[in-house]
Structure formats: C-alpha cells, structure tokens
Amino acid sequence: MEKLNKIRQAIENAETICIFRHQFPDQDAFGSQFGLKYALQSLYPEKKIYAAGTGNEEYQTDDISDETIHHSLAIVLDTANSARMDDGRALDAQEIVRIDHHVPVEQIGTLEWIDEKASATCEMLALYFKAQKQRIGKKAAQELYEGLIADNIRFTTSNTRPQSFMAATYLVEQGADVQKANEHNYAITLKDFRYENEVRNKAVYQDHVMASIMQIEDYAKLDMEFAQAKEKVYVLAGIEEVDLWALFTEKEPGIYNASLRAKTKDVRQIAACYNGGGHVCAAGIKGLSLKQVHEIIELLIEAAK
Structure with a gap:
C-alpha cells in the first residue's frame, strides 16, 4: 500500500x-x-x-x-x-x-x-x-x-x-x-478466420508440442500486418494432447519472432536463452533465424518430456 x-x-x-x-x-x-x-x-x-x-x-x-x-x-x-x-x-x-x-x-x-x-x-x-x-x-x-x-x-x-x-x-x-x-x-473478422486456419494448417505436432512457422507471404496475402499475425498463437491452445505450443512469425526475410506458450511448463527459461523473456507459461523472443526456430522447437519437445 x-x-x-x-x-x-x-x-x-x-x-x-x-x-x-x-x-x-x-x-x-x-x-x-x-x-x-x-x-x-x-x-x-x-x-x-x-x-x-x-x-x-x-x-x-x-x-x-x-x-x-x-x-x-x-x-x-x-x-x-x-x-x-x-x-x-x-x-x-x-x-x-x-x-x-x-x-x-x-x-x-x-x-x-x-x-x-x-x-x-x-x-x-x-x-x-x-x-x-x-x-x-x-x-x-x-x-x-x-x-x-x-x-x-x-x-x-x-x-x-x-x-x-x-x-x-x-x-x-x-x-x-x-x-x-x-x-x-474475441470476435474475429473473415480475414482473421482465414489466417487462423493457415496457422492451424501449418501446425506440426510432436511429443505434446505444437508449432507453426509462418512466412511473410502467409499473412501479407490476406492484407494482414505482422503485429496482428504474431498474436495468433492462441489458436494453437486448448488441445488436450498439447502441453506446449509456439508460433514463429517471419517479421522480415529470414527473421522470426516467437510466441511460446505452455499449460504448466516453464518456457521463460527457453526464451531467456535467446534474449527473450516474459512469464513462466507465456514468453516471447525477437530476431530469430530459421535455424534458431528449429532449435527452439527441439527445446520445447525436450521440455515436454
């Protein structure tokens, strides 16, 4: 007080x-x-x-x-x-x-x-x-x-x-x-609906981890800005078999931002390894290469075990 x-x-x-x-x-x-x-x-x-x-x-x-x-x-x-x-x-x-x-x-x-x-x-x-x-x-x-x-x-x-x-x-x-x-x-436009389906269609599942890697052309073709596209990590949530999920959105050619989420696991520690941060179950990272994106997905799979 x-x-x-x-x-x-x-x-x-x-x-x-x-x-x-x-x-x-x-x-x-x-x-x-x-x-x-x-x-x-x-x-x-x-x-x-x-x-x-x-x-x-x-x-x-x-x-x-x-x-x-x-x-x-x-x-x-x-x-x-x-x-x-x-x-x-x-x-x-x-x-x-x-x-x-x-x-x-x-x-x-x-x-x-x-x-x-x-x-x-x-x-x-x-x-x-x-x-x-x-x-x-x-x-x-x-x-x-x-x-x-x-x-x-x-x-x-x-x-x-x-x-x-x-x-x-x-x-x-x-x-x-x-x-x-x-x-x-929480109400969405038709544009949001279509892009969220793109995120789901690109999602890859392995060992209780779901991840989507989205390119500039994926959201640009729908006339969507990066700031809107990067927020769509929530469309990967709520799946019974998924404990950790992540959305990687290309901001500029070859450079990605990450949104990491988890039901209970600590994803902040993973984000910190790449100069990111946030909360225990919700963290973000900026400026990643595609190689680093795949490294992080492997770390998420390891954390899910």
Missing part, C-alpha cells in the same frame, strides 16, 4: 504525465496505456496527459516533444526492459514510474511496482484505483477490462488469481461493458 501511495503522490505532484508501453502492443499494453490516460484525465483535468509511442486507427497516440517528456513524469507500463519500450525517450523524463507484471529484467523507473503474479498490467492498474478509492469513469474502465481479459484469456490462464476477479469487479462497477469487451477481444 505504501508503494501505491507513493505512485499517487508522484502523479499528483506532476503537471505533465507521459505514458509509455512496449513495442508491438497487445491489448494489455494498449488497454493499460489508454485506460490510465483516460482515468487520469478524468481524475486530474488540470494536468496534461499524453500517450507515447506508435498508435493505430483505434488508438491515436500523441505527438510529444523531447522537452515535454524531459519535464514530465513518465509512467512506463507492461514493459520488462528498456529495449522493449516503444519510445525510449521515457528514460529522459524527470521522474519515471514503472508498473508491470513481467518478471523484472532491469530497473527502469525511479519508482517501480512490479507484480509478476498479476495476470495483466490492466489488473494492477484496476487494483491501484480500487485501493485509492477513485472513480475512473466508464471509458477508462472499458480499456482496462479489455486489456485484463485479453492477457488472462477471460480468466483461464494459470496466473489468474482472486485479485484478477477483484479487479474485474471494480471495473464493471465503474461501467465496463462485459459483452462489448468480449466482442472486441
């Missing part, structure tokens, strides 16, 4: 707040960033609140000058290490707060709240506002709820805990629409 009070004090002392998150953002990253932005705008209308990094059609980030960041409080969300930050200028801020649920790799903030047992960074933010007895508004609650159920896959991952449901309860009380959140996260 003392740490949360210090975060609140840092927020209340700042005139300008810039909110950062990791590259290639998933829904927890976007949800935590924009959920926090909308919440702070509602609670502190006199403050200047900005969202940094690369945006998209749905999430419009702000154009922030170097000087503004330098004189601001930077809040870095859902980011295990500085190399993964979408905008490295956060390190130039006057003060840095980091809120994250990944296993810590390095210290980024002058004030850090890391809870690797949390199912999502959105969960942590909801618990923060709940503890502070603050009302954040429907718009912020919606973003945080959507990020929460995206990262814990509707409360089905192994790191779902009682606090996950407490966070959800608080967000629904604040106005989050559960049905809308489920549709936004």
Whole structure:
C-alpha cells in the first residue's frame, strides 16, 4: 500500500504525465496505456496527459516533444526492459514510474511496482484505483477490462488469481461493458478466420508440442500486418494432447519472432536463452533465424518430456 501511495503522490505532484508501453502492443499494453490516460484525465483535468509511442486507427497516440517528456513524469507500463519500450525517450523524463507484471529484467523507473503474479498490467492498474478509492469513469474502465481479459484469456490462464476477479469487479462497477469487451477481444473478422486456419494448417505436432512457422507471404496475402499475425498463437491452445505450443512469425526475410506458450511448463527459461523473456507459461523472443526456430522447437519437445 505504501508503494501505491507513493505512485499517487508522484502523479499528483506532476503537471505533465507521459505514458509509455512496449513495442508491438497487445491489448494489455494498449488497454493499460489508454485506460490510465483516460482515468487520469478524468481524475486530474488540470494536468496534461499524453500517450507515447506508435498508435493505430483505434488508438491515436500523441505527438510529444523531447522537452515535454524531459519535464514530465513518465509512467512506463507492461514493459520488462528498456529495449522493449516503444519510445525510449521515457528514460529522459524527470521522474519515471514503472508498473508491470513481467518478471523484472532491469530497473527502469525511479519508482517501480512490479507484480509478476498479476495476470495483466490492466489488473494492477484496476487494483491501484480500487485501493485509492477513485472513480475512473466508464471509458477508462472499458480499456482496462479489455486489456485484463485479453492477457488472462477471460480468466483461464494459470496466473489468474482472486485479485484478477477483484479487479474485474471494480471495473464493471465503474461501467465496463462485459459483452462489448468480449466482442472486441474475441470476435474475429473473415480475414482473421482465414489466417487462423493457415496457422492451424501449418501446425506440426510432436511429443505434446505444437508449432507453426509462418512466412511473410502467409499473412501479407490476406492484407494482414505482422503485429496482428504474431498474436495468433492462441489458436494453437486448448488441445488436450498439447502441453506446449509456439508460433514463429517471419517479421522480415529470414527473421522470426516467437510466441511460446505452455499449460504448466516453464518456457521463460527457453526464451531467456535467446534474449527473450516474459512469464513462466507465456514468453516471447525477437530476431530469430530459421535455424534458431528449429532449435527452439527441439527445446520445447525436450521440455515436454
């Protein structure tokens, strides 16, 4: 509670707040960033609140000058290490707060709240506002709820805990629409449907391990971006005979990113061998060669024994 009070004090002392998150953002990253932005705008209308990094059609980030960041409080969300930050200028801020649920790799903030047992960074933010007895508004609650159920896959991952449901309860009380959140996260387009079938069709099974290696042309022919394609690892989940599964997505010719998942096994250790990281049962790696992809598949098979 003392740490949360210090975060609140840092927020209340700042005139300008810039909110950062990791590259290639998933829904927890976007949800935590924009959920926090909308919440702070509602609670502190006199403050200047900005969202940094690369945006998209749905999430419009702000154009922030170097000087503004330098004189601001930077809040870095859902980011295990500085190399993964979408905008490295956060390190130039006057003060840095980091809120994250990944296993810590390095210290980024002058004030850090890391809870690797949390199912999502959105969960942590909801618990923060709940503890502070603050009302954040429907718009912020919606973003945080959507990020929460995206990262814990509707409360089905192994790191779902009682606090996950407490966070959800608080967000629904604040106005989050559960049905809308489920549709936004889990309804798919025809393009998604076709690509997910491609991922399944390319999947290879061996000794309780399922893996798909996807090439640029696989998603480009469907007019899909890499950032969307790499998130499809979940289509390999939920198979009774599969204990570990992985999706390898080609980002540029000959270079792959990996998403590793497991029911109970520790895939983070495998990721760490290739400068990756994440959680025990959900980890990622960037910049792999095809040779390394096949090495990792062999390591997953070994880990499944």
